[in-house]
Amino acid sequence: MSQIKILTLLILPLTIALLGLACSKQASPPSGSGFIEATEVVISAQVSGRVEHLYVAEGDRIRTGEPIVLIDTTSLALKVAQAEAKRAAIETRIHSAEIRVEQALLDSSLAAREFQRVSNLIASGSVREKRYDEVETHYRQASLAAGMARATLKANKADLRHIEAEINLVKEQLANCKPTSPISGTIMTTYIKRGELATTGKPLVRIANLDTVWVKIYLNPEDLGKVMLGDVAEVDPEIPGMKPLSGHVTWMASEAEFTPKNVQTKEARADLVYAIKVTIPNPEKRLKIGMPVMVRIPQ
DSSP: OOHHHHHHHHHHHHHHHHHHHHHHHHHSOOEEEEEEEEEEEEEEOSSOEEEEEEOOOTTOEEOTTOBOEEEOOHHHHHHHHHHHHHHHHHHHHHHHHHHHHHHHHHHHHHHHHHHHHHHHHHTTTOSOHHHHHHHHHHHHHHHHHHHHHHHHHHHHHHHHHHHHHHHHHHHHHHHTTSOBOSSOEEEEEEOOOTTSEEOTTOEEEEEEEEEEEEEEEEEOHHHHTTOOTTOEEEEEOOOTTOOOEEEEEEEEOSSOEEOOTTTSOGGGTTSEEEEEEEEEEOTTOOSOTTOEEEEEOOO
């Protein structure tokens, strides 16, 4: 057998293999790896006080609006009672001021009519100047008294608005002593225990919605062109006995970025890639936060 024929026989399988590998690479669907994430919220204390009761524990399910903790309400309840007593006193002052305004307006009206009558008589000489001066002085004093009564009533009403705002503020603080969950989810972490002191801004619990989770992967421009919003994605935890789950592409980056350091090798980190987000229904809670998964988007 000639050397050329032998060389041909050796090279031909290698060529076929390389062609097959190239075709396989071109036909492979867009894919990438990432870590499962979920919508999480951290509930922090909005008031300071001792924790009287902790309604949840780590791993518990919680619904929107359900209470998380109860912070001591004693001092705030006393403030509400004190402010409401002040309001009652102000309302009494307002009632008295309204009566004084009514009386002052009546006196002013009577004085105005008397002043008008005397003013008409002074021209004919039927009334002395002294009487005119007395009536005029009384009229001016009655008008001034009516103005002062109205000013006092206005000030009392302003005091009432102020105390009502104070009551509403304290009642809001009182409501904040029993914070509730803004989402339905699972208690992932509790940061405080019963009997401990909660301070404003201190984290109480971390809640995650595990019913729907998501993963972010990165695609090169060629693969990105094959993907559209709404495309079905296969999410595989690659754990023995655990079947892949189905998700959908729900977000695509509008600009490129350098490959994140935790995704690929050092040589590939300089490559420009596009991030996409795949959302996965997770009613059975099979996917956990931080779980590594492989994502494939069939074409």
